[in-house]
Amino acid sequence: MSKDWHSSHFCCWECDESLTGQRYVLRDDHPYCIKCYEGRFANNCEECNKSIGIESKDLSYKDRHWHEACFLCAKCRVSLVDKQFGSKLDKIYCGNCYDAQFASRCDGCGDIFKAGE
Structure with a gap:
């Protein structure tokens, strides 16, 4: 049985916070709040070792990743x-x-x- 997608029940797949009126990312048909998505799926930059969030361009080469400014x-x-x-x-x-x-x-x-x- 799938989750109820009515606006009052539209929640983050990870933390179950309401996503109604919030920005979210859809991954593998599941919605995630920005914080959960970045914490679970974001890559770390080879140069600065910080997370590459959804607002940054993720440049990759041979399974390694950089922020655009760090490449x-x-x-x-x-x-x-x-x-x-x-x-x-x-x-x-x-x-x-x-x-x-x-x-x-x-x-x-x-x-x-x-x-x-």
């Missing part, structure tokens, strides 16, 4: 949002920093080998 190069701290980046040793880097630290170099001239060379 930065580990070396130069430039934003990596909508940019190519590399990952090494559980850190993320902009293309320039990644190449400078990890790309193969020519034994003769020391230049970095770029893709296609």
Whole structure:
């Protein structure tokens, strides 16, 4: 038997608080108040270790998550949002920093080998 969805009985699936007139999130066909949803389902940011709430954009890569403002190069701290980046040793880097630290170099001239060379 399903829950009664009349407005007087529309409650959070977790804490049973009334959601009538309140913001809520629907997950797996169940309504949750914002507090319960974030406490149960929100990811923690790799950079600041704080919860990524519903008001924040959750950026993810290989099952790791960041706030949009925390998605930065580990070396130069430039934003990596909508940019190519590399990952090494559980850190993320902009293309320039990644190449400078990890790309193969020519034994003769020391230049970095770029893709296609």
